[in-house]
Each structure stands twice: as C-alpha cells, then as structure tokens.
Amino acid sequence: NAGVMQNPRHLVRRRGQEARLRCSPMKGHSHVYWYRQLPEEGLKFMVYLQKENIIDESGMPKERFSAEFPKEGPSILRIQQVVRGDSAAYFCASYGGGSYEQYFGPGTRLTVT
C-alpha cells in the first residue's frame, strides 16, 4: 500500500462543520475508491471514481456527501454539516496499471464532536 497518500490522518470536526478528506493515488493510477469503516465494522464501499468521472456512487449517502477526482490534484471526499454518526475511518484505494489489486492508503480518522 506504499504510495497512496491520505491527508489529514486525523480530523476533528464539530457538528455542522464541513470535512474534506484528500487522497492522492499511486503514481500512474487513475482509479480511486473510497471506503468507510464505522467503529467495530468492516469497510463499506462508498464511491468509485476515475479522473473527472464518478463511475459508481451506489454506496454514498444521498445527502451531505460528495466526491470528486479532478484532472489535476487529489481526489476529495467532502462531508457537509457533519454529524456524530459520520465519525469513522475513511480509506481510499487506488487501482491501475493492469493489476486487480487495490492499494489502500493509511486512512483518515474523522471524529465529530
């Protein structure tokens, strides 16, 4: 999983604030996945993006959550008006180069107070 960068590693937000999570995929990878891990649970798929396109957002909550992967720069997962239930670890993974392995970043741990 070396090479996938996520920042910040830890993020604390008060209820109602916005959270922005960033993911820089491995060099040469143009596919990014976001997963959410609620406390004591497994990871759940949220969204799959390619450069400038959302391919599958079937796991994204309908409101307050959005994701983008611009032509230049990292992928951003944005959570508006955070609530306590958004507290979780958010992982991104990148994929590309003909391999079926997803390389995971270290995760961003979001705490909503």
Place this chain on the structure above:
Amino acid sequence: AQKVTQAQTEISVVEKEDVTLDCVYETRDTTYYLFWYKQPPSGELVFLIRRNSFDEQNEISGRYSWNFQKSTSSFNFTITASQVVDSAVYFCALSDLIQGAQKLVFGQGTRLTINP
C-alpha cells in the same frame, strides 16, 4: 448481491498455536477475486493475498496459508505457529467487477488476539 461472511467475530489463542480464520462468500459472478487484508492496531490495511476464482490451488506464504474451495464458497486463512505480532483484525473481501475494475465487498472482520 455479493456477500462475505466471517462468522468468527473474535478469536483468542496462545502463541505458537495454529489458528484458522473462516470466510464464506456469495456471488453470482463466474469471475471474481478474493482477498485477505490485515488491519493491525495502528489501523492501516495490509494486503495479504489475492486469489482468482479460476485458481483453486492452495497457497502458502511462510506461516500463512489459504484454502480456497469453490464447492463450499470458502476462502479460509490459516496461521501456523502464531505469534503475538499476528494480533490484528483480519478482513476477507470479494471483488465486485464493474466496468473492468472492482469494488471490494468486505466481511465484518475477525479480531485475532495472540496471547504470549
């Protein structure tokens, strides 16, 4: 729909014992991949193995071995001569192929504790 079941929520063994983590999956796809990941207390996800649905050969890597059986839709993971450093949460995952790439469906995880 894809589903992965890890029935063992927690396992605790004494160091040097062998331990097997169970994974049962459901899929309608004929081509899929199965994965195991380790999540140590530090929280990152460590890739352990990927197995193609067409390859039922068992695999061994040091103290780790995997038993893939399509007939029972199982992909079990065995640690031989366990060590304290093996303590972690282990996730089994199944790929869901979409547009040439995959989203992973994870099991709930098995928390493995190796006691000295």
